[in-house]
Amino acid sequence: MGSECEAIFEAALKLPENELLSLVSRLLETVPDEPAGLPVDDADLIAELDRRVSDREGATPWRELRDQF
Numbered sequence: 001m002g003s004e005c006e007a008i009f010e011a012a013l014k015l016p017e018n019e020l021l022s023l024v025s026r027l028l029e030t031v032p033d034e035p036a037g038l039p040v041d042d043a044d045l046i047a048e049l050d051r052r053v054s055d056r057e058g059a060t061p062w063r064e065l066r067d068q069f
Contacts, residue, residue, distance in 0.1 A: 012023055040046060 012020060015023065040049075
């Protein structure tokens with residue numbers, strides 16, 4: 001990660017959680033639906049990803065998962 005990108009990342013980590021989530025959401029909106037080099041054309045994989053996105057009950061928050069590593 002370049003120094004400018006690292007500085008932005010560090011600044012983003014200091015944001016309140018709601019602002020950080022808003023920033024992440026806005027950044028994700030800029031990513032193409034199918035980024036170059038990452039085609040997802042396996043129907044079973046797509047079905048599993050859709051299932052996981054829709055079934056968030058009992059999901060472990062990212063913060064807890066991150067702290068395990």
